[in-house]
Amino acid sequence: MASIEPATLHDNEPHRDDLAHRLNWLRAGVLGANDGIVSVAAIVVGVAGATSNTAHILTAGTAGLVGGAISMALGEYVSVSSQSDTQKSLIQKERQELEEQPEEELTELTAIYEAKGLSPATARTVASELTRHDALAAHLSAELNIHEDDIVSPWNAAFASAVAFTLGAVLPMLAILLPPEGLRVPLTFAAVLVALAITGAVGAWIGGASRVRAAVRVVIGGALALAATFAVGNWLGASGIV
Numbered sequence: 001m002a003s004i005e006p007a008t009l010h011d012n013e014p015h016r017d018d019l020a021h022r023l024n025w026l027r028a029g030v031l032g033a034n035d036g037i038v039s040v041a042a043i044v045v046g047v048a049g050a051t052s053n054t055a056h057i058l059t060a061g062t063a064g065l066v067g068g069a070i071s072m073a074l075g076e077y078v079s080v081s082s083q084s085d086t087q088k089s090l091i092q093k094e095r096q097e098l099e100e101q102p103e104e105e106l107t108e109l110t111a112i113y114e115a116k117g118l119s120p121a122t123a124r125t126v127a128s129e130l131t132r133h134d135a136l137a138a139h140l141s142a143e144l145n146i147h148e149d150d151i152v153s154p155w156n157a158a159f160a161s162a163v164a165f166t167l168g169a170v171l172p173m174l175a176i177l178l179p180p181e182g183l184r185v186p187l188t189f190a191a192v193l194v195a196l197a198i199t200g201a202v203g204a205w206i207g208g209a210s211r212v213r214a215a216v217r218v219v220i221g222g223a224l225a226l227a228a229t230f231a232v233g234n235w236l237g238a239s240g241i242v
Contacts, residue, residue, distance in 0.1 A: 030203035032072055032161040034196065036168025038222050040064045041192045042229040044176040045185060049233025052181050061176065065169040069162045077158035087151050090144055091136070098135050105139060106131055112142045171195050189226055196222040 043064040047057050098105050106127055113123035130138035140146050175188040197215040204214035 029160060029164045030199050030206065032076075032164030033168035034199050034203075034218060035072060036065070036068060036165035037171055037192055037195050037199070038225050039068050040169035041172035041175075041188060041222070042225045044172055045188055045226050046229035046233035048176060048185055048188075049230040049235075050237035052184075054177065057176055058173075061169075061173045065166060065173065068169065069165045072165045073158040073162035076161040077154045080152050080157040081154040084151050084154060087146055090146065091140060091148060094139050094143070095136055098139065102135075105135070109139060109142055168195075168199070185230065189223075192226065193219050193222055 040061055044057050044061040047060045051057070109127040109131065110120070110123045113126050114120055118126065127138070137147065140148070172188055172192055175191040176184050179187045196218045200215040200218035201211040204211040
């Protein structure tokens with residue numbers, strides 16, 4: 001008689017722990033790098049359109065890099081802090097309800113599984129077994145779709161965003177400063193669009209989405225941003241305003 005293999009997770013399907021960590025890195029890492037690439041590239045290309053002075057380009061790019069990294073870190077810290085505070089409050093509320101009203105909470109968990117299609121008897125059995133195993137985890141998962149381990153540190157998220165933004169911003173800075181003057185802008189355009197295609201594809205791969213579609217989307221957006229800022233800078237320089 002053939003033995004029955006235990007059920008295993010499918011490698012191509014995202015599950016809670018994997019997905020939570022992937023999405024956190026996607027948001028704080030890849031998107032931060034994209035922001036660094038596009039925003040600093042737009043600044044230096046815009047300034048290069050107005051003047052060929054290396055010091056001016058370096059100053060503007062450095063200011064954009066530092067300001068952008070700090071802004072990303074602060075925004076991420078505030079956002080994740082709010083999310084973390086909300087999750088902690090919900091977890092504490094659920095823990096208190098389990099301590100004060102265990103029977104009511106068991107009935108509520110049973111009703112949730114009944115609503116998902118289980119028979120009343122099966123739903124009660126599932127709810128009871130999950131409660132005995134880990135009541136808080138069972139209720140957090142069924143009622144709120146969260147887990148205690150999903151709470152992200154605001155400081156870690158802020159640091160990751162700042163580092164990702166800085167790493168992304170270094171590329172356009174080098175691309176605009178290292179080549180000869182006549183090649184600065186075209187080489188920066190090329191380097192930035194290639195980098196955006198890569199980060200877009202990597203982000204899509206992490207999230208399990210279409211890599212080609214994501215790459216095309218960010219490349220088009222980046223190209224539009226660079227073209228717009230270069231046109232404005234070129235117009236300002238040609239008009240004598242700057």
